[in-house]
Amino acid sequence: MESQPETPQHRARDRGADVPALTQETEGTPTARDDGAPARDEGPPARFDGTPVVPSRLRRRLLALLLGLAAGIVAVDQVTKHLAEARLVRGEIVPLLGDALGLQLVYNPGAAFSFATGMTWVFTIIMVIVAVAVLRVSRRLGSTAWAVALGMLLGGCLGNLYDRLFRDPGFAVGHVVDFISYNGWFVGNVADIAIVGAAVLVALLAVRGREVDGSLAVDVERRGRGADA
Template sequence: MPILLLAAGIVLLDQSSKIYVLSRMLPGDSIPIISGIFHITLVLNPGAAFGLFEHQRIFFIAVAALMLGAVAYYVPRIPTGMMLLRWGTGLMAGGAAGNVIDRIRTGYVVDFFDFRIWPVFNIADIAIVTGVACIIFTLLKSGQEKDDSLDK
């Protein structure tokens, strides 16, 4: 259940931040927070990271649905002691759900964090990247532990 609460919290935070930005800005508007370094810039992204696969709404919704289905299947099978894997899964699922809500509702994802050296992103993107990093770290660590036990 905590994984579901984490995912729901990410969706709530993500969607409320997007609603707030949309209510105060127009697409292309940019507010400097730290001039030249960090801005809040409203971008309506019809693609994936870096603008890849623009206007492939059905594809992105299908991928998110498959991923969320896989999460629903595997979460009960994750051992309770593997907390980082559980947290990573919750973060990834919450982020994917937050972005797919945008795609279903409007056909694009609302992005607004702009560091000027990286594509504009949102809270859901942060959750996805952090979640995937936690999952990869856990899998690599557990693979290393298995390798170490074979050496003994």
């Protein structure tokens, strides 16, 4: 009888060892489970709490979007404030859309509707806290929509924070330059528009259940239950 060529499997069998057969696997192909069924794709890797791990490259790109948008808002806000100071007479209204929208230069020591005008330093602290909070949250960024929302919020806060820190009457108690009059109800600026837009976008993302890392809240909860099991 003609002898068969000796193979690594034959040698291993002779030694009593089990050697897995050599197979070629295509990258990204799910491996088989112990019962022979193909393994289900579980998606991107997740932490123990069920939240996905955002790839560093994506996080850097979204962080650049956030910071770039914030810087652009601050620049537009400050330029328009300087133009308003240079071309508008304080207190005088210049109609744009009748009484609904106009230009009126005012210096606001408080919040919207001139609320808490004697507590300027409190709003300075709040803006600093919000800016720091945005930067901390940005470390988990995995969603373009959240990057836009946080960029708008950061830009709006920094735009008004600049006024609080560096405008008269002094450091941390400076008055914010407002010049966009809304039907005489209140006067705002570009930074205020960015903050309001950010609030609306955050609310929409919350309703949809979209997390900062890009996942959906229901998926995070499902992953968390799976990790606990």
